[in-house]
Amino acid sequence: MDLQQIYQHVVDGEADEVQSGVKAALAEGIPADEILAKALIAAMDEVGRQFEEGELFVPEMLIAARAMQAGLNLLKPLLIKAEVKAAGRVAIGTVKGDLHDIGKNLVAMMLEGAGFDVKDLGVDVAPEAFVRAAQEGYQLVGMSALLTTTMSNMEVTVQSLKAAGLRDKVKVFIGGAPVTQDYATKIGADGFAPDASSATRVARQLIG
Ligand code: B1M
Numbered sequence: 001m002d003l004q005q006i007y008q009h010v011v012d013g014e015a016d017e018v019q020s021g022v023k024a025a026l027a028e029g030i031p032a033d034e035i036l037a038k039a040l041i042a043a044m045d046e047v048g049r050q051f052e053e054g055e056l057f058v059p060e061m062l063i064a065a066r067a068m069q070a071g072l073n074l075l076k077p078l079l080i081k082a083e084v085k086a087a088g089r090v091a092i093g094t095v096k097g098d099l100h101d102i103g104k105n106l107v108a109m110m111l112e113g114a115g116f117d118v119k120d121l122g123v124d125v126a127p128e129a130f131v132r133a134a135q136e137g138y139q140l141v142g143m144s145a146l147l148t149t150t151m152s153n154m155e156v157t158v159q160s161l162k163a164a165g166l167r168d169k170v171k172v173f174i175g176g177a178p179v180t181q182d183y184a185t186k187i188g189a190d191g192f193a194p195d196a197s198s199a200t201r202v203a204r205q206l207i208g
Helices: 003-011 015-027 032-052 058-079 102-113 127-135 152-163 181-187 196-207
Strands: 088-095 116-125 140-144 171-175
Touching (some): 003 015, 003 058, 015 058, 088 102, 088 127, 088 152, 102 140, 102 196, 127 140, 127 152, 140 152, 152 171, 171 196
8 A cells, every 4th residue: 555645535635545545554564653654644744735825725624634533543543552551640632722633632642552541621622621630630731732823822821720829730741833842941831742752752751
């Protein structure tokens, strides 16, 4: 199976073809993480590029995202290695105003695979919901943002944790395409991860 074909089916938003392509690639022994990186994630980058160029619009972007998710669902059991849930408790969500969840879902999946007890708060998560999770005893709060306009809600959440007297009880780590280490430092987050696999490493470091 040519990974380029799966890539093109994602760009074209053809979920059934993505699923059969992923199944064929797996049957040929292509590793799940290679299919993820070279076909699924690479295709979403292309979709973003075409959107930016005005070559496609929000509905097509959404259909492509669904096609990617269809492929991702098949890879999920292979990406998650069943380990004992002992690494720590993480509450993760996409910040208020932001509906992008593919990257956040990948990070949650990798954390689960690394043995973390993960509570997925979903998308458009208000600062109060992150605060509630910290009150419930989650030791790590992970925030994702894909829009430059919603990133500022990460800072609002850090401030809300402070105001609730919880800042020294939880570690905060952040990520998402527009987010950088400099931004994490600026808003007082404890960690930043550029991708899903480094998110696991950062989470481990933060929890000590
Ligand atoms: Co949107 N969108 N979108 N979109 N979308 C972007 C982000 C954009 C860059 C496209 C572009 O212009 N090139 C642009 C943002 C521009 C900006 O702010 N700088 C954009 C825009 C403008 C918008 C709308 C405003 C469009 C509109 O309505 N006019 C709108 C906003 C809606 C909202 O959120 N309120 C919108 C809507 C959508 C859809 C709903 C159609 C759809 C999302 C569907 C879904 O998520 N269920 C969508 C999509 C699919 C994209 C692109 C094409 C792909 C995003 C994606 O899933 N990437 C995106 C362009 C792009 O990113 N190339 C784009 C694949 C994913 C695996 O990567 O999410 O980066 P990513 O996650 C990575 C890392 O960032 C990191 O690890 C992940 C895995 O390696 N990471 C973390 C992520 N979270 C982390 C958290 C961590 C650690 C690491 O710790 C906690």
